[in-house]
Amino acid sequence: MTGEAQAPKPLAGVRVLDLGQIYQGPYAGFLLAQAGADVVKMEPPGGEPLRRREVHGGPPSYPLAFLNSNKRSAVCDLKVEEGRELLRRLAGAADVLVENFAPGVLDRLEVGWKTLGDLNPRLIYASGTAYGLSGPDRDRLGMDITVQAASGVMSITGEAGRPPLKAGPALIDFLGGVHLYGGIVSALYERERTGRGRLVEVAMQEAVYPSMLSKLGLMHVEGRPPEPIGNRHGRVSPYNVYPCRDGFVAIICVNERHWRNLVGAMGREELASDPRFEHNEARVAHMEEAEALVAAWTAERSRDEVCRIARECHVPCAPVRDLAEVNADPHLWERGFFENVDHPALGELALPTSPLRFDARSSGPLEPSPELGRDTDAVIAEWLGEASDERSAR
């Protein structure tokens, strides 16, 4: 649908039925669409949950617009047999179906993997769930915050001595979604050789587990589960967020060169040979003092000044930025990560392209997310080779 003037994208020609809701499924669909697949977002007549404002006469939600660039939209009512039959026929013409309903929901409607995989042995059926398609917790309801609780994320986030805290980003949903994308494309690759599709499964609880590796390593060494320690590391110093006159910066010294460069920039070269601070283990043993030295230096400077000095002396450092600053980041704009889209319902807004870049090219141009059901007839005509006369099914 996009980029005809450029070389085809990696997934050009791949047909995807995206039955995703909220974030996990739709993010997999977003990555598929941005990589060039023909992604049809398929929703019930009332729309998926993110569509609620729109079906009540309002504009689409920003998240809906964000996740559905370059997709097409079709409506299919799975509550009636005609709709289920339409889904079966479209799945017969599709390469991929993505869904993140609770386990068993589509099976009970006879449009799950068992049915569709029999009808179309080349179909890749991707299921994203909170806890997976098996095991005793399979049917436990899971959303980002509850999986942050159950997975251990909250136990390692927050400040020492305070209640457990969630991470601000919906890392569960999005780690789930991008793993689902990876599974789907792996199965597409395999199908080129075997001719057969597959069930691909991702549980969000499992998708987040590897990201806790540092803390799991700490537990392996110390023999007990780690507790939150704010922005500190416990085994590296300096490693923290430090106050500036006008905000905060993050600084870490991964190696001794970083530390020598930092104390040099601070005009405190003597600290590099001070036994309390001469190597990382010493600094960890005197962490309060080491961290306070850095904080005293940053507190007298602006955020930009600290970052400029750190950059000049090759010390890892970054400003703590709010989301307005991120959306205005000249770096991201120069890389083409954002595009200004003239959205028919939301007006001009900046939306992201894909984090996946092929040959350094952004995934744009972005096409605005479609209104509900815009492409139902076109998809039926193209995929099934027939004019639509099944309006009752939609």
Added chain:
Amino acid sequence: MTGEAQAPKPLAGVRVLDLGQIYQGPYAGFLLAQAGADVVKMEPPGGEPLRRREVHGGPPSYPLAFLNSNKRSAVCDLKVEEGRELLRRLAGAADVLVENFAPGVLDRLEVGWKTLGDLNPRLIYASGTAYGLSGPDRDRLGMDITVQAASGVMSITGEAGRPPLKAGPALIDFLGGVHLYGGIVSALYERERTGRGRLVEVAMQEAVYPSMLSKLGLMHVEGRPPEPIGNRHGRVSPYNVYPCRDGFVAIICVNERHWRNLVGAMGREELASDPRFEHNEARVAHMEEAEALVAAWTAERSRDEVCRIARECHVPCAPVRDLAEVNADPHLWERGFFENVDHPALGELALPTSPLRFDARSSGPLEPSPELGRDTDAVIAEWLGEASDERSAR
């Protein structure tokens, strides 16, 4: 290397040179190895940074063991021309090369994309970086904590009125790594049709951006960047972490049915028709009271009791678990997510399989991570068809 008794895995036969360090590159390599590729972890003679303890005579680090199951290990010294030439020749026989050095490092050694892509037009060259291969911040040093600062993650994590806070998991590194995997597999699929490889690029700063979608949506509506609000949502209530007699639980009411069920279970049916709480908007307007009602009920019960009741009445709820509980989770064990590995250097330990499941099967059996350089000769013999007599290069 594994699973010979079972059906081949999706990426069986794919040859990967994994030059990754720490987390981002090695996690992409982990997912590749678990999906069946022949992944050769290639390190300098002193090993990658995670190998430091081992080369000083200690056991390998737990993170090293975690990320390198089912990989092979080869040593190649890129500081000498013989080593660079060996890498070029192996890249000529490889399908994929993964690296997460700083931008330009391998180019300067003449073993970057430009060189290797010319030598082997079928090669997929995957680069993971903090800020990408282009743009003004390209050469800024980036680690998980500094990218959490620059990307906006810290600005939306933490409690109201307190300093910015990092998320506990290394979500930047791992979102970077799994996106890199997705890009690699997309390019493998494309190559089946075009016969040509590609440069695939992922910037961690971009990979984390979509996960902040809820807060970006809030900013779109409110016109200003959101500030951290702890575990609350701002537009949904109940949505929080609540104290129990023996820990904490996360509970959310995504819809009115959840709320009615919850107050029913609390024995407070009258709250469902109380004008302060009768629908979500009303509860958000009376958030302190609504949250306090739930907290008062949970505080008198054990974590397990609250979770059992919530499950029975179909309200999304989960215990806040620490990492020891997660590693002992019967659900994850029953699903085969963990395997007990008898690691030659670390002894018996539980390690995870892949979050990507194909046909509901776990990616095991796991093979313990190899010692440094174990497979150099074998890889040279297999991939280059020659006995190794180039020991000086390694």
